[in-house]
Amino acid sequence: MDELFKGVADPVRRQMLELLLKQPLNVNQINEHFGDISRQAVSKHLNILEACAWIKIYQAGRERYGYLNKAAFYAMREWLQAYLDQDRASLDNDHGVFLEHSTYKKGDPLTYPVMLQAMLSKDKDFDTLFYIAVKTTGIFCRPFCPANPRPDNVIFYLNREEALRNNYRACKRCTP
Known part of the structure; x- marks a missing residue:
C-alpha cells in the first residue's frame, strides 16, 4: 500500500x-x-x-x-472501502468523524472509543446515554454540545448525577 x-x-x-x-x-x-x-x-x-x-x-x-x-486502482479502492462503508450520517456534520453504529447497539455498554467518537461527531443519537465533563473548565455537557474540548481533557459519565457529584456544573450552552 x-x-x-x-x-x-x-x-x-x-x-x-x-x-x-x-x-x-x-x-x-x-x-x-x-x-x-x-x-x-x-x-x-x-x-x-x-x-x-x-x-x-x-x-x-x-x-x-x-x-x-x-x-x-482496485487495491486502493479496497483499502478505502473500510472508510467509505462507515455510517454515512456521520459525514453530514462538519467534524468528519466516522462513527460506525454497528459497533454500538442501544443497550450495550458504552466504551471509551464509542463515547469519544460520538463526542467528536456531535452525534445526537447518544443524548442522555452519557455526559462529557471537561476537567479544565469544570463543566459537563451533552455529546452534541457545540463546545470543542480537547479529548485528553474530558471524562465521561453515564449520568448527570454522577457528574454533579464530582463537582461539575451543567453547561449553559447545551443544558444537560
Missing part, C-alpha cells in the same frame, strides 16, 4: 494518471502535455508509476506505451 501512495504523492504523476485514463499513450504523447518539465523528468515519473504498479508499460518496437494497471 505504501508504494501506491508513493505513486500518487506527486501532482505530476496524478496528472499522468488522468491522461492515461482516457487512453494509453506513448512517452512522446505524454511529454507533450508537460511543456514545463524535461522528457527525462517525464520518463522518471513514468518509471515511478510503473514501479508503484499504477501503470504498465507496453513496448512496441521503439515506442513505449503507458496504460493504467486496473489492479492498483
Whole structure:
C-alpha cells in the first residue's frame, strides 16, 4: 500500500494518471502535455508509476506505451472501502468523524472509543446515554454540545448525577 501512495504523492504523476485514463499513450504523447518539465523528468515519473504498479508499460518496437494497471486502482479502492462503508450520517456534520453504529447497539455498554467518537461527531443519537465533563473548565455537557474540548481533557459519565457529584456544573450552552 505504501508504494501506491508513493505513486500518487506527486501532482505530476496524478496528472499522468488522468491522461492515461482516457487512453494509453506513448512517452512522446505524454511529454507533450508537460511543456514545463524535461522528457527525462517525464520518463522518471513514468518509471515511478510503473514501479508503484499504477501503470504498465507496453513496448512496441521503439515506442513505449503507458496504460493504467486496473489492479492498483482496485487495491486502493479496497483499502478505502473500510472508510467509505462507515455510517454515512456521520459525514453530514462538519467534524468528519466516522462513527460506525454497528459497533454500538442501544443497550450495550458504552466504551471509551464509542463515547469519544460520538463526542467528536456531535452525534445526537447518544443524548442522555452519557455526559462529557471537561476537567479544565469544570463543566459537563451533552455529546452534541457545540463546545470543542480537547479529548485528553474530558471524562465521561453515564449520568448527570454522577457528574454533579464530582463537582461539575451543567453547561449553559447545551443544558444537560
